[in-house]
Amino acid sequence: MDGLVISDAVKDLIINIINIVILFVIVKTLAYKPIKKFLDDRKAKIENQLKEANDAKAQADAAEKQYSQLIADSKAKEADIIREAEKQAKVNADAVIANAKKTADGIIEKAKAQAKQEHDAKLAAMKDDITDLAFGISSRILSREVDSKDNMRIADEFFKQHTGSAE
Amino acid sequence: MQDTEIEKISSFLKKRVAEFHTEPIVYRSGKVATVGDGVVRVSGLPDRLYGELLEFDGGVYGMALDLSEDGVGAVLMDNADTVNVGDSVKGTGVVADMPIGNSLIGRVLDPIGRPLDGMPLEVKEHLPCETPAPTIMQRRPVDKPLETGIMAIDSMIPIGRGQRELIIGDRQTGKTSIAIDTVINQKDSDVICIYCAIGQKASNIAQIIDTLKNSGAMEYSLVVAATASDSPAMQYLAPYSACAVAEGFMKNGRDVLVIYDDLSKHAVAYRTMSLLLHRPPGREAFPGDVFYLHSRLLERSACMSEEFGGGSITAMPIIETMGGNISAYIPTNVISITDGQIYLETELFHSGVRPAVNTGLSVSRVGRAAQHKAMRKVSGSLRIELSQYREMAVFTRFGSDVDESTGKLLSRGHILTELLKQPKSRPYSLFEQTALLLAYRNNIFDGVEDSKIKSFSGEMLEYLHTNCSMLENSVRTSGDLTDEDEKKLGEALNTFKESYLNGEHQ
Amino acid sequence: MKTVIITAAENMSDETYNRICSGFKEKLGEDAEFKRITDNGIIGGFIAEVDGEIYDLSISSQLKKMQKEIIG
Numbered sequence: 001m002d003g004l005v006i007s008d009a010v011k012d013l014i015i016n017i018i019n020i021v022i023l024f025v026i027v028k029t030l031a032y033k034p035i036k037k038f039l040d041d042r043k044a045k046i047e048n049q050l051k052e053a054n055d056a057k058a059q060a061d062a063a064e065k066q067y068s069q070l071i072a073d074s075k076a077k078e079a080d081i082i083r084e085a086e087k088q089a090k091v092n093a094d095a096v097i098a099n100a101k102k103t104a105d106g107i108i109e110k111a112k113a114q115a116k117q118e119h120d121a122k123l124a125a126m127k128d129d130i131t132d133l134a135f136g137i138s139s140r141i142l143s144r145e146v147d148s149k150d151n152m153r154i155a156d157e158f159f160k161q162h163t164g165s166a167e
Numbered sequence: 168m169q170d171t172e173i174e175k176i177s178s179f180l181k182k183r184v185a186e187f188h189t190e191p192i193v194y195r196s197g198k199v200a201t202v203g204d205g206v207v208r209v210s211g212l213p214d215r216l217y218g219e220l221l222e223f224d225g226g227v228y229g230m231a232l233d234l235s236e237d238g239v240g241a242v243l244m245d246n247a248d249t250v251n252v253g254d255s256v257k258g259t260g261v262v263a264d265m266p267i268g269n270s271l272i273g274r275v276l277d278p279i280g281r282p283l284d285g286m287p288l289e290v291k292e293h294l295p296c297e298t299p300a301p302t303i304m305q306r307r308p309v310d311k312p313l314e315t316g317i318m319a320i321d322s323m324i325p326i327g328r329g330q331r332e333l334i335i336g337d338r339q340t341g342k343t344s345i346a347i348d349t350v351i352n353q354k355d356s357d358v359i360c361i362y363c364a365i366g367q368k369a370s371n372i373a374q375i376i377d378t379l380k381n382s383g384a385m386e387y388s389l390v391v392a393a394t395a396s397d398s399p400a401m402q403y404l405a406p407y408s409a410c411a412v413a414e415g416f417m418k419n420g421r422d423v424l425v426i427y428d429d430l431s432k433h434a435v436a437y438r439t440m441s442l443l444l445h446r447p448p449g450r451e452a453f454p455g456d457v458f459y460l461h462s463r464l465l466e467r468s469a470c471m472s473e474e475f476g477g478g479s480i481t482a483m484p485i486i487e488t489m490g491g492n493i494s495a496y497i498p499t500n501v502i503s504i505t506d507g508q509i510y511l512e513t514e515l516f517h518s519g520v521r522p523a524v525n526t527g528l529s530v531s532r533v534g535r536a537a538q539h540k541a542m543r544k545v546s547g548s549l550r551i552e553l554s555q556y557r558e559m560a561v562f563t564r565f566g567s568d569v570d571e572s573t574g575k576l577l578s579r580g581h582i583l584t585e586l587l588k589q590p591k592s593r594p595y596s597l598f599e600q601t602a603l604l605l606a607y608r609n610n611i612f613d614g615v616e617d618s619k620i621k622s623f624s625g626e627m628l629e630y631l632h633t634n635c636s637m638l639e640n641s642v643r644t645s646g647d648l649t650d651e652d653e654k655k656l657g658e659a660l661n662t663f664k665e666s667y668l669n670g671e672h673q
Numbered sequence: 674m675k676t677v678i679i680t681a682a683e684n685m686s687d688e689t690y691n692r693i694c695s696g697f698k699e700k701l702g703e704d705a706e707f708k709r710i711t712d713n714g715i716i717g718g719f720i721a722e723v724d725g726e727i728y729d730l731s732i733s734s735q736l737k738k739m740q741k742e743i744i745g
Contacts, residue, residue, distance in 0.1 A: 180743060183742070183743040191728065191729070191730050192728075192729040192730075192734055192735075192738065193726065193727070193728050193729070194726075194727055194729070195725055195726055195727070196722065196725060196726075196727045197725065211725040212725070213725075255727075
């Protein structure tokens with residue numbers, strides 16, 4: 001029993017140490033874990049926010065790029081439209097001019113043809129009149145000039161050609 | 168100037184006189200035994216050809232149509248007042264023939280080739296009025312379209328070159344107008360048009376010739392005319408003469424359009440002639456060969472194969488019905504001969520649908536083979552839509568409520584009917600028709616009031632002419648609407664509609 | 674017996690007429706009856722009609738034929 005005499009001071013010390021250990025365990029369980037979790041969460045949240053900010057920036061950059069591309073495109077298209085319209089206008093103008101020329105040519109051709117037609121008709125009528133006149137005169141002259149010798153000649157020639165039945 | 172003209176004439180005459188050979192004139196002569204009712208019986212003139220032209224004193228001609236051992240019965244082609252009993256009759260040895268050649272274009276002729284427009288006619292070649300039709304092996308299938316410019320016809324009842332398409336309807340329904348509009352539309356094509364007037368009033372024929380002249384159609388057309396006051400023999404011969412002229416062009420590889428206006432009067436003239444020649448009458452007093460009368464005429468319209476020139480004759484005969492009766496004798500005959508009919512109805516005409524084409528009863532047996540590719544693309548479902556519309560249209564009369572799909576059908580049918588109305592002498596080109604039908608298919612007309620459809624389409628066509636002329640050219644030259652062009656056209660139509668609506672709201 | 678009708682102008686002598694008649698008798702190989710018609714309109718020559726056949730050797734017809742051919 002001598003050894004078992006431990007001074008009160010040591011007894012207090014041991015109890016204190018045990019208290020501290022118990023306290024330590026308690027604090028660790030109650031406080032350390034949640035606090036660590038809290039700190040971790042905060043860290044994660046901050047990281048997230050940073051990432052979002054980066055994303056947003058990237059998006060803004062992309063949008064800006066798209067926007068300037070669009071402007072460039074529409075400028076190009078504008079030029080295209082103007083070119084198309086000019087081409088169209090020229091085609092239209094050419095067509096109108098060609099048409100007008102065709103019509104004018106047509107009118108001239110028609111007038112020429114009509115003039116020629118009238119001229120030909122007059123010529124034909126004149127030809128008819130002259131031949132009528134000529135044959136009228138011939139008939140009158142011939143009816144006076146024909147004599148029996150001519151008639152005999154006609155008869156002889158006919159029978160020379162047509163001995164035997166015809167056809 | 169005058170002197171050289173006279174010199175030219177006199178030297179010409181002198182040359183001709185010097186070249187003249189005297190030959191004895193020998194011919195058979197008959198004597199007129201009886202004259203009456205335009206029929207002359209001639210005795211003593213054997214060995215005549217059937218259909219031969221006989222010459223009477225005074226330059227009057229007759230056609231020998233009744234040959235027997237006792238003599239010849241001839242129908243006079245001109246008036247009979249100069250022919251007396253005992254007159255001598257000469258046989259010309261020639262069956263009726265017609266002059267042919269390019270010098271006929273722009274002229275008006277009678278059925279034996281004499282000019283009716285007062286100017287002399289110089290021709291080198293003649294063809295007989297009656298010739299046998301081309302044989303089976305000489306033909307090729309119809310493949311090229313003949314555009315009438317009338318949208319109702321070109322889209323649903325298309326006509327091809329070499330086809331026979333009958334125009335049938337009551338009087339005053341626009342039959343002649345359709346034919347004349349088709350002629351006017353051939354302006355920029357290489358088709359020669361022949362208008363054959365049979366038994367019509369001279370004033371009508373004069374008006375038609377006027378219309379053709381004013382629209383410039385006489386530069387590629389000619390007219391063969393037998394008026395109502397001409398003898399039945401002239402009226403009988405007229406369509407065969409017109410066909411002979413057409414054959415003259417066809418054998419040179421040209422495409423020809425012949426319009427027979429109309430074959431009802433032709434059948435009546437033939438009946439008159441046959442009864443006067445004492446031939447036995449058949450049904451409706453027509454002679455027994457009245458079918459053959461028209462079948463041999465219409466069979467001569469053909470599409471020739473390449474080795475026979477590649478030309479074609481398209482025939483558009485016209486028949487007038489009484490009271491819409493297409494089951495009468497002559498109409499049924501001709502319907503069975505032709506390759507389709509365009510049926511015009513009086514009711515449609517009076518209710519404002521002009522051209523008054525009944526698309527249900529009208530048909531073209533050649534059909535889509537004779538359509539431009541562009542038209543084929545946009546006109547596929549038109550007939551079906553119209554026939555469905557007609558079936559349902561009776562509901563609109565009672566003002567009854569209809570379900571949505573029927574209502575849509577009715578409104579679309581209504582729009583289509585409005586679109587197909589077309590004024591006279593205003594043909595639509597292929598591009599215009601394609602554009603209008605594409606607009607219809609893409610529902611561009613939805614929301615436009617009925618009364619405004621005409622003006623809307625007019626403005627739309629103008630807009631397209633100004634802004635899509637390159638598209639127009641490509642459709643016109645190629646006859647096709649590529650998918651790309653179709654898209655561009657669709658966009659242009661949309662643009663127009665927007666601007667039209669905006670214009671309205673302002 | 675066949676009948677031959679001969680049309681001639683006044684300027685045809687009887688000698689010529691008889692020559693024509695005998696010529697036709699020879700041509701037909703048999704005797705024939707002859708009828709004479711005078712018509713100055715034919716100017717000269719003659720027109721003979723036998724059996725429905727007409728032999729036109731008149732000067733007027735030749736002139737008409739010439740006129741028609743020359744005009745063309």
